Amino acid sequence: xxxxxxxxxxxxxxxxxxxxxxxxxxxxxxxxxxxxxxxxxxxxxxxxxxxxxxxxxxxxxxxxxxxxxxxxxxxxxxxxxxxxxxxxxxxxxxxxxxxxxxxxxxxxxxxxxxxxxxxxxxxxxxxxxxxxxxxxxxxxxxxxxxxxxxxxxxxxxxxxxxxxxxxxxxxxxxxxxxxxxxxxxxxxxxxxxxxxxxxxxxxxxxxxxxxxxxx
Amino acid sequence: xxxxxxxxxxxxxxxxxxxxxxxxxxxxxxxxxxxxxxxxxxxxxxxxxxxxxxxxxxxxxxxxxxxxxxxxxxxxxxxxxxxxxxxxxxxxxxxxxxxxxxxxxxxxxxxxxxxxxxxxxxxxxxxxxxxxxxxxxxxxxxxxxxxxxxxxxxxxxxxxxxxxxxxxxxxxxxxxxxxxxxxxxxxxxxxxxxxxxxxxxxxxxxxxxxxxxxx
Numbered sequence: 001x002x003x004x005x006x007x008x009x010x011x012x013x014x015x016x017x018x019x020x021x022x023x024x025x026x027x028x029x030x031x032x033x034x035x036x037x038x039x040x041x042x043x044x045x046x047x048x049x050x051x052x053x054x055x056x057x058x059x060x061x062x063x064x065x066x067x068x069x070x071x072x073x074x075x076x077x078x079x080x081x082x083x084x085x086x087x088x089x090x091x092x093x094x095x096x097x098x099x100x101x102x103x104x105x106x107x108x109x110x111x112x113x114x115x116x117x118x119x120x121x122x123x124x125x126x127x128x129x130x131x132x133x134x135x136x137x138x139x140x141x142x143x144x145x146x147x148x149x150x151x152x153x154x155x156x157x158x159x160x161x162x163x164x165x166x167x168x169x170x171x172x173x174x175x176x177x178x179x180x181x182x183x184x185x186x187x188x189x190x191x192x193x194x195x196x197x198x199x200x201x202x203x204x205x206x207x208x209x210x211x212x213x214x215x
Numbered sequence: 216x217x218x219x220x221x222x223x224x225x226x227x228x229x230x231x232x233x234x235x236x237x238x239x240x241x242x243x244x245x246x247x248x249x250x251x252x253x254x255x256x257x258x259x260x261x262x263x264x265x266x267x268x269x270x271x272x273x274x275x276x277x278x279x280x281x282x283x284x285x286x287x288x289x290x291x292x293x294x295x296x297x298x299x300x301x302x303x304x305x306x307x308x309x310x311x312x313x314x315x316x317x318x319x320x321x322x323x324x325x326x327x328x329x330x331x332x333x334x335x336x337x338x339x340x341x342x343x344x345x346x347x348x349x350x351x352x353x354x355x356x357x358x359x360x361x362x363x364x365x366x367x368x369x370x371x372x373x374x375x376x377x378x379x380x381x382x383x384x385x386x387x388x389x390x391x392x393x394x395x396x397x398x399x400x401x402x403x404x405x406x407x408x409x410x411x412x413x414x415x416x417x418x419x420x421x422x423x424x425x426x427x428x429x430x
Contacts (some may be wrong), residue, residue: 050366052353078420082430085413091405116414124409127399131402138267138395142403149375151367151401151407158411160364162419181354182412185365186405187346188357190306192366193404194339196373197397199331204370204377205293209334 003029010047017047025050025068041186045172052179058089058201071175080171081178085192088182090127090135093202103136107142114151140209218244221254224260232262240265240278240283258388260387273304286390295386295397296393298336303397305342318344318351324359329366372404 007014020026026046029037049071053064070083105127118125135142164181167182168174202209209215222229235241241261244252264286268279285298322344328335333340350357379396383389419426424430 009253035277036228041327042366048354051387056353076420076422078422079430081416082413086430090409091404109346111410111414114411116410116416117417118410118413119430122410122413124413128403128406128410130356131399132390135399135403136393138271138399139263140395140399141391147403147407148405150372151411153371153416154404154407154411155377156368157365157408158415160368161412162415163407169356177355180350181353182409184346184350184353185353186351186408187307187364188343189365189404189408190401191339191343191346192362192369192370193376193401194300194305194397195326195333195337196329196366196369197296197376198333198337198339199326200370200373200377201293202332205291207291207293209332212228215301215334 001039003037005037006043006047008050009044012047012051015146023065025061025065026029040193043129045170045176047050049176051089052183053084053177055089057084057179063087065070071171077171077174081141084175084179085182086123086162088120089176089178090123091186091214092127092131092191100129106147110147113144114155115160146169151204161185162196217252218252218254221258221262224259225266225272227262227266235262235265240280240281241278246390247316255364257387260391262384264387264394267391267398268299268302271398272299272302272394273300278302286386292386292389297388299390299394300397301336301338306401307336307342307346315344315348318347321347321359323361325362325366328359329361376400 001009003014003017003171007017010017012020013130017026021028026043027180029039029043035148048197050064051069053059053067054061059067065211067185073080076084088089104125106126109122109167111125161181167192198209198215216224218229218232221227222232224265225232227235232241236243241258244254244258247253259339261283263281265279268274268282269276272279274282282298282302286295288295290298319340322340327341347357376396380389385391413430
């Protein structure tokens with residue numbers, strides 16, 4: 001297909017496609033003349049992955065290029081998904097060092113109690129410590145015992161997540177799906193919690209929802 | 216206490232306290248002279264709630280004033296929590312009308328299947344429809360049957376959340392705690408999911424974490 005068709009199929013503007021080509025994120029098409037190139041399905045899929053990483057995942061072009069380079073290596077799928085998993089923007093700022101050893105120990109204690117095998121390099125460890133620090137600043141101190149019941153439910157959520165990736169053979173499709181599910185299910189899960197909070201509040205108080213007003 | 220002590224105790228700068236006084240969010244202290252006023256514990260608690268609503272909750276001063284006015288009414292605690300719950304920023308933009316009746320029906324179907332009693336006015340219904348639309352645009356179509364197992368886990372999370380509010384009698388404390396838990400546990404839960412995803416990925420593949428490298 002020509003670049004116009006590639007744009008239509010992927011939903012990515014022609015100018016952006018040319019930019020990704022120049023920046024080396026998207027491999028060149030098959031040359032059909034001095035200014036014409038032919039693109040294939042792998043380009044469509046690659047563009048979807050680039051958009052998932054940059055637009056959704058918050059990666060810079062340079063960071064996306066590095067992640068794509070890793071994906072192009074013949075690593076096993078776990079290693080590939082790991083690179084993506086750590087590169088995506090985290091729900092809290094992981095760069096803010098808490099400088100609080102007790103919080104780091106609390107996260108370690110939780111990971112141990114859950115028997116999760118988590119790399120020491122995980123940005124999610126630091127981001128969780130930072131989130132717990134923020135809670136503590138506001139007077140809500142969540143210890144390992146408070147976190148454990150939530151962690152068990154998170155483990156059940158993760159099992160559902162991993163089930164969604166079962167049986168996907170194509171590396172690009174797998175990478176894109178993992179990025180989309182990790183990121184885009186976050187607001188879905190948070191909203192399901194909000195809805196469940198209202199349902200549970202009303203169940204506990206025995207009150208019925210007024211049909212047209214807030215609560 | 217004087218305003219300087221109120222600032223120290225609440226962690227809110229004096230200039231902000233004066234602003235909240237002028238804007239009618241914080242009741243005046245007891246006049247002790249032409250320019251002196253005495254503040255009490257209720258002012259400390261009120262300031263904490265104002266910060267939870269504005270800084271964390273994303274409410275404008277005008278919106279916070281409306282919410283605080285509702286909290287000052289002798290409504291029952293459920294109605295009070297409802298006002299806060301609907302006013303807090305949502306995890307996805309609820310203002311973007313999906314204009315897609317099928318998505319609204321999907322959310323309705325899920326709420327019915329979960330037997331949740333949710334007001335028709337809930338912003339979380341619209342935000343969930345918008346989030347599902349975004350997923351669909353990226354080729355991931357989540358129907359009611361896909362959402363149900365996640366919704367059941369969200370219900371279990373909500374039960375834990377409501378347990379945290381059990382036995383809090385003071386209205387201001389209850390309002391502040393509800394806002395903080397609703398908002399600040401969102402990144403915590405999302406990060407527990409990320410950690411659990413890594414643990415579960417590694418469990419399924421039987422690989423061990425390298426101690427100092429990504430995955």
